Amino acid sequence: MKIVVCVSHVPDTATKIVVGSDNKTIDANGVTYVLNPYDEIAVEEALKTKEAQGGDVVVVSVGPDNNKESIRKALAMGADSGVLLKDDNYRDSVGVAKALAEEIKAQDAQIVFFGKQSVDYDNSIVGQLTAEMLGYNCVSVAVDLKLDGEKITAEREIEGGREVIETSLPAVITCQKGLNEPRYAALKGIMAAKRKTIEEKDAAVSENSVEILEMKKPAPKEPGKIVGTDSSAVPELVRLLKEEAKVI
Amino acid sequence: MAKNILVFIEQRNGQIKKSSFEAVKIAADFANKLSSQAEAICIGNDVEGLDTIGGYGINKVTHYKNTDLANYSNSAYADLLAKHAEETGSDVLIFSNSAMGKDLAPLTAVKINAGIAVDCTNFEFEGENVKALRPVYAGKALINVNVNGDKKIFTIRPNVFKPGEPTGDKAEVNVVEVSDPKLNCKVVELKKSADKLDVAEADIIVSGGRGLKEPDNFKLVEELAAQLGAAVGASRAVVDAGWRPHNEQVGQTGKTVSPTLYVALGISGAIQHLAGMRSSKYIVAINKDKDAPIFQVADYGIAGDVFEVVPALIEELKK
Ligand SMILES: Cc1cc2nc3c(=O)[nH]c(=O)nc-3n(C[C@H](O)[C@H](O)[C@H](O)COP(=O)(O)OP(=O)(O)OC[C@H]3O[C@@H](n4cnc5c(N)ncnc54)[C@H](O)[C@@H]3O)c2cc1C
Numbered sequence: 001m002k003i004v005v006c007v008s009h010v011p012d013t014a015t016k017i018v019v020g021s022d023n024k025t026i027d028a029n030g031v032t033y034v035l036n037p038y039d040e041i042a043v044e045e046a047l048k049t050k051e052a053q054g055g056d057v058v059v060v061s062v063g064p065d066n067n068k069e070s071i072r073k074a075l076a077m078g079a080d081s082g083v084l085l086k087d088d089n090y091r092d093s094v095g096v097a098k099a100l101a102e103e104i105k106a107q108d109a110q111i112v113f114f115g116k117q118s119v120d121y122d123n124s125i126v127g128q129l130t131a132e133m134l135g136y137n138c139v140s141v142a143v144d145l146k147l148d149g150e151k152i153t154a155e156r157e158i159e160g161g162r163e164v165i166e167t168s169l170p171a172v173i174t175c176q177k178g179l180n181e182p183r184y185a186a187l188k189g190i191m192a193a194k195r196k197t198i199e200e201k202d203a204a205v206s207e208n209s210v211e212i213l214e215m216k217k218p219a220p221k222e223p224g225k226i227v228g229t230d231s232s233a234v235p236e237l238v239r240l241l242k243e244e245a246k247v248i
Numbered sequence: 249m250a251k252n253i254l255v256f257i258e259q260r261n262g263q264i265k266k267s268s269f270e271a272v273k274i275a276a277d278f279a280n281k282l283s284s285q286a287e288a289i290c291i292g293n294d295v296e297g298l299d300t301i302g303g304y305g306i307n308k309v310t311h312y313k314n315t316d317l318a319n320y321s322n323s324a325y326a327d328l329l330a331k332h333a334e335e336t337g338s339d340v341l342i343f344s345n346s347a348m349g350k351d352l353a354p355l356t357a358v359k360i361n362a363g364i365a366v367d368c369t370n371f372e373f374e375g376e377n378v379k380a381l382r383p384v385y386a387g388k389a390l391i392n393v394n395v396n397g398d399k400k401i402f403t404i405r406p407n408v409f410k411p412g413e414p415t416g417d418k419a420e421v422n423v424v425e426v427s428d429p430k431l432n433c434k435v436v437e438l439k440k441s442a443d444k445l446d447v448a449e450a451d452i453i454v455s456g457g458r459g460l461k462e463p464d465n466f467k468l469v470e471e472l473a474a475q476l477g478a479a480v481g482a483s484r485a486v487v488d489a490g491w492r493p494h495n496e497q498v499g500q501t502g503k504t505v506s507p508t509l510y511v512a513l514g515i516s517g518a519i520q521h522l523a524g525m526r527s528s529k530y531i532v533a534i535n536k537d538k539d540a541p542i543f544q545v546a547d548y549g550i551a552g553d554v555f556e557v558v559p560a561l562i563e564e565l566k567k
Pocket residue numbers: 013037456457458459460482483484485486497498499500501502503513514515516517518519520521524534535536537540552553554555
């Protein structure tokens with residue numbers, strides 16, 4: 001079975017965000033980029049699927065040359081080969097999905113794994129968009145997945161619980177924390193990854209419909225009050241919550 | 249160019265979700281600002297009180313009905329939504345950025361060929377143009393965006409836009425019986441997490457971190473939460489340690505929350521945690537380290553021991 005996993009290359013979550021001089025994107029100076037945390041879960045699920053069913057895991061990413069670092073990380077975890085769909089410009093989610101859909105079609109993948117969210121723009125939609133463009137079934141925010149031939153039983157996280165979903169291949173699954181524990185890339189994997197191929201081609205790009213006009217930092221919070229250092233401050237805290245904040 | 253606005257009303261177990269009233273109010277605002285029409289769509293089987301959306305400014309709702317639609321099915325729902333949007337010439341669609349909205353809105357966007365901006369927290373209108381504001385990098389930055397093209401979809405962050413008190417107006421409900429819904433992907437069961445309030449929906453959240461020392465001590469967090477009618481949240485440190493389930497994690501790789509009140513107990517306030525909760529209206533921190541970064545975002549703090557302060561707080565609230 002052909003398995004595709006789509007990965008994005010994003011600023012490390014510990015990054016302090018500084019707005020760039022264009023006032024539209026972040027200042028990338030000194031920022032460490034990593035494989036998107038949710039995509040590690042997607043890679044793990046792809047590898048588990050391969051281990052259970054056999055097949056080939058292809059890692060695909062849309063973006064500039066640097067995205068190869070995250071593709072390489074996925075290869076080190078155990079994926080078989082990579083494809084970089086080169087695109088040096090800001091691309092909105094629909095644009096990214098179009099490029100991915102075209103590649104997935106060419107790969108003729110039966111199952112495609114995404115992270116539930118890319119921790120840069122936090123859109124949480126590229127997987128669903130791609131699924132619909134391909135006409136594949138889609139389960140987003142999956143926390144449990146069982147494949148039985150063509151049949152899929154999955155659980156997705158919703159407010160206050162889970163939905164149990166039945167569907168079938170071909171399908172897109174977007175992965176949420178809790179679905180699995182991503183493996184570490186061991187030294188052997190890192191060495192092996194160096195010999196695996198990353199094919200490069202230009203992304204099939206389209207015009208962006210979502211245009212960023214401006215990026216800014218949220219207004220800083222006023223420093224608060226430390227009411228005290230032990231339980232003697234509790235009555236005052238409760239009074240403030242009742243009378244000043246009026247929240248309880 | 250006249251706009252037609254369509255808002256999606258989400259139901260579970262036949263009940264309209266609270267965040268849908270927020271979406272209805274926003275759709276009514278859009279109609280007002282763009283001098284256009286707005287209507288609503290709901291998909292389900294028996295749905296209670298659909299006419300009450302009239303109280304939030306929309307006077308027409310189409311209810312697509314079938315027993316197989318009682319539970320969510322993204323294939324069937326997206327299909328009906330797209331058809332309805334085409335039939336009514338709707339060019340602006342509004343969803344809540346709920347679990348269902350996040351799943352459904354992008355599928356619909358592809359079907360009707362719309363641009364999509366998600367998780368919006370503010371809108372500005374300039375003539376025909378709508379500028380949407382949304383948090384990115386887990387709220388460490390904000391972007392203003394335009395959605396270009398003829399059709400646009402916006403999803404709105406739950407809990408941000410308050411719908412206010414409804415007027416007594418009733419909406420006209422049009423029931424359309426659906427035959428043969430497209431059930432390629434279907435929810436066959438709903439598993440509730442033991443009737444617990446979810447952090448994503450709660451108005452008050454009490455979260456605990458590693459300062460609680462061991463999983464058993466979370467009963468302090470739970471007791472305080474019960475006293476406040478709050479949901480229980482957690483830092484990643486305690487989720488990773490297996491003390492608490494994943495769905496309670498607040499932060500950049502957990503849930504982004506904006507409750508009215510967020511209480512952090514024994515949480516240091518790492519950048520990834522702050523990212524997920526800093527937009528809460530009021531933040532209270534109890535941490536024995538007065539230099540903990542959580543105090544930089546807290547409105548009120550007690551720089552003390554959770555094991556001494558929290559029991560006193562629970563007692564004080566019982567009074
Ligand atoms: C990729 C990535 C993603 C991440 N995503 C998230 C995320 O989504 N959410 C998240 O929360 N974290 C996230 N983190 C982890 C984050 O960096 C911190 O490690 C984590 O938030 C720390 O949790 P904590 O505050 O419970 O623990 P600690 O940092 O250990 O803090 C414990 C606090 O308790 C206080 N304390 C100790 N004893 C007492 C006492 N008796 N009374 C009062 N106070 C006491 C201490 O002073 C300390 O401030 C992420 C990290 C990475 C690398």
